[in-house]
Amino acid sequence: MTVETESVISLAKNKRNLKRKNANQVLGYIVVWLCGIAALAMVFWIVGYVLSQGFQVINLEFLTTRPAGGVSGEGGMSTTIVTTLYLVILTIVIATPLGVGAAVYLVEYAEEASRGSKFIKLLVAAARTGVEILAGVPSIIFGLFGFALFVLYMKLGFSLLSASLSGAALILPTIIRTSEEALKTVPQSYRQASLSLGATKWHTISNVVLPTALPGIVTGIVLGVGRIIAETAIFWVTLGGSYFLPETIMNSGRTMALHVYSLASETRAFDKAMGTAAILIITIIVLNLAINLLSRRLTARITGKS
Amino acid sequence: MSSENNRLKFKIENLEVFYDDFRALKGISLDIPENVVTSIIGPSGCGKSTFLRAFNRMNDLIPNVSTRGSVIKGSEDIRKTDIVDLRKSVGMIFQRPNPFPKSIFDNVAYGPRAHGQKSMAALEEIVEQSLTHAALWDEVKDTLNKSALALSGGQQQRLCIARALAVSPDVLLMDEPASALDPIATLRIEDLIQELKKELTIIIVTHNMQQAARASDYTAFFNMDEDRAGYLVEWGQTSKVFTFPEKKLTEDYISGRFG
Ligand SMILES: Nc1ncnc2c1ncn2[C@@H]1O[C@H](COP(=O)(O)OP(=O)(O)O)[C@@H](O)[C@H]1O
Numbered sequence: 001m002t003v004e005t006e007s008v009i010s011l012a013k014n015k016r017n018l019k020r021k022n023a024n025q026v027l028g029y030i031v032v033w034l035c036g037i038a039a040l041a042m043v044f045w046i047v048g049y050v051l052s053q054g055f056q057v058i059n060l061e062f063l064t065t066r067p068a069g070g071v072s073g074e075g076g077m078s079t080t081i082v083t084t085l086y087l088v089i090l091t092i093v094i095a096t097p098l099g100v101g102a103a104v105y106l107v108e109y110a111e112e113a114s115r116g117s118k119f120i121k122l123l124v125a126a127a128r129t130g131v132e133i134l135a136g137v138p139s140i141i142f143g144l145f146g147f148a149l150f151v152l153y154m155k156l157g158f159s160l161l162s163a164s165l166s167g168a169a170l171i172l173p174t175i176i177r178t179s180e181e182a183l184k185t186v187p188q189s190y191r192q193a194s195l196s197l198g199a200t201k202w203h204t205i206s207n208v209v210l211p212t213a214l215p216g217i218v219t220g221i222v223l224g225v226g227r228i229i230a231e232t233a234i235f236w237v238t239l240g241g242s243y244f245l246p247e248t249i250m251n252s253g254r255t256m257a258l259h260v261y262s263l264a265s266e267t268r269a270f271d272k273a274m275g276t277a278a279i280l281i282i283t284i285i286v287l288n289l290a291i292n293l294l295s296r297r298l299t300a301r302i303t304g305k306s
Numbered sequence: 307m308s309s310e311n312n313r314l315k316f317k318i319e320n321l322e323v324f325y326d327d328f329r330a331l332k333g334i335s336l337d338i339p340e341n342v343v344t345s346i347i348g349p350s351g352c353g354k355s356t357f358l359r360a361f362n363r364m365n366d367l368i369p370n371v372s373t374r375g376s377v378i379k380g381s382e383d384i385r386k387t388d389i390v391d392l393r394k395s396v397g398m399i400f401q402r403p404n405p406f407p408k409s410i411f412d413n414v415a416y417g418p419r420a421h422g423q424k425s426m427a428a429l430e431e432i433v434e435q436s437l438t439h440a441a442l443w444d445e446v447k448d449t450l451n452k453s454a455l456a457l458s459g460g461q462q463q464r465l466c467i468a469r470a471l472a473v474s475p476d477v478l479l480m481d482e483p484a485s486a487l488d489p490i491a492t493l494r495i496e497d498l499i500q501e502l503k504k505e506l507t508i509i510i511v512t513h514n515m516q517q518a519a520r521a522s523d524y525t526a527f528f529n530m531d532e533d534r535a536g537y538l539v540e541w542g543q544t545s546k547v548f549t550f551p552e553k554k555l556t557e558d559y560i561s562g563r564f565g
């Protein structure tokens with residue numbers, strides 16, 4: 001066999017292999033595609049079902065009157081919308097400074113502090129592990145903690161305050177971790193440039209590092225908001241379930257998710273549970289769209305590539 | 307070349323810099339004359355960047371760095387100078403342009419603002435002056451509110467120079483400031499350096515022999531020993547170092563025989 005024929009044969013083999021590879025690729029593509037379709041279909045089915053059921057009871061009256069209580073589940077859902085909003089705002093106001101502050105400490109100061117002292121190094125390591133673990137703890141555990149500490153021991157009772165303190169504890173790990181990641185992606189060269197101009201470390205953090213990390217930090221906060229809107233167990237044991245509008249932060253209340261839960265489990269008004277669930281789902285969808293838009297805007301503003 | 311002007315900006319005495327136990331620089335002693343350009347040349351890893359960071363104490367920011375010997379600016383050891391004052395008077399330009407993700411205006415105004423300047427009128431004046439000095443004003447005067455990241459690499463580097471000038475330094479440290487730029491942008495930076503040296507003392511690290519020969523008045527050649535510790539081989543007026551080097555090593559390096 002000459003060298004040429006050999007190479008022709010091997011070329012033909014290669015081609016066959018290539019064909020087989022192509023066939024595999026197409027098969028893989030189809031499988032992945034089908035999985036994707038199935039997952040999407042599932043989501044659309046659930047959302048579609050809840051929305052179509054829900055919209056049978058949703059009207060202006062449903063949205064603007066408060067629940068009437070009782071096993072028949074009379075009334076609308078107005079107070080639960082407002083209470084959800086109150087709870088979200090209060091929780092974020094508590095959790096954001098704590099979470100972002102902790103992340104700033106971990107990313108910007110912890111290393112330097114640990115260098116000087118073994119004890120601080122140990123503390124920082126413990127804090128990091130703690131955050132990791134807390135991120136995976138079921139929300140009802142935070143609920144029990146909040147019930148024991150805020151509701152009973154600190155005598156705050158079932159209240160917006162107890163609930164938002166517990167809720168803050170629940171979402172702190174998320175906010176800390178996403179903020180940490182965001183801070184870590186800020187190029188070291190920005191910090192160097194700022195410090196080389198004689199700016200202090202704090203000035204550098206507040207004027208260069210934090211603004212640059214803002215989109216990531218906001219994402220973490222919004223993930224937290226979504227969690228607060230969606231959770232039930234933790235608020236069942238800290239917020240109580242009063243369907244009246246809370247007048248102060250010391251009053252009990254009922255979020256939309258809690259309302260769905262109590263309508264479905266304690267009343268005959270399954271249709272109204274669906275109606276509330278539909279509004280809940282719409283809220284979450286709108287929230288997600290808003291955050292996408294906001295984070296794209298922020299990123300564009302920061303990178304100048306609008 | 308102004309060899310008459312023999313006032314010194316810096317006097318470096320027996321400078322040594324360590325990263326943990328690793329000695330990156332050993333026994334460096336040399337003078338930096340005022341209002342001229344001094345270039346630092348030498349093979350990669352011989353400690354040029356480390357040396358440059360000793361002038362504004364940026365080395366202090368790196369974990370486990372220790373410094374021995376002294377850097378005297380004017381008549382004062384820089385370790386005794388307030389760090390904010392030191393960094394205001396000794397600006398630094400980095401290898402890669404690193405403008406902040408802010409507007410052009412906010413980039414230049416960053417330093418003055420950090421040092422308490424709040425008056426918008428004063429800031430506007432500083433921004434215009436600094437950008438003019440950095441030969442960038444004409445290109446950006448209508449787009450001051452645009453993001454600095456939208457500028458070209460060469461423009462970004464001149465913006466960084468303007469940002470450094472805005473806090474009125476008397477020294478500018480440049481660490482291979484043109485190595486990430488194209489030849490035209492590089493030439494613009496070199497022209498700019500010639501302008502700036504009328505008012506500033508410039509210390510520039512460069513990999514590029516032609517650049518050192520073209521742009522600097524004094525040249526210091528660094529090399530490293532078998533332990534990778536950087537040391538000063540020789541320094542003096544650029545014309546002399548490049549045409550009649552004292553050491554064979556310098557001649558070999560300049561003519562491209564190693565490094
Ligand atoms: N942050 C650091 N930590 C440890 N070693 C470093 C650090 N920066 C530089 N070095 C070491 O110091 C030596 C000099 O580095 P550098 O000053 O960057 O050299 P040059 O700029 O001449 O290439 C090199 O051996 C390098 O590995």
Ligand SMILES: [Mg+2]
Nearest residue numbers: 354355356481
């Ligand atoms: Mg270097």
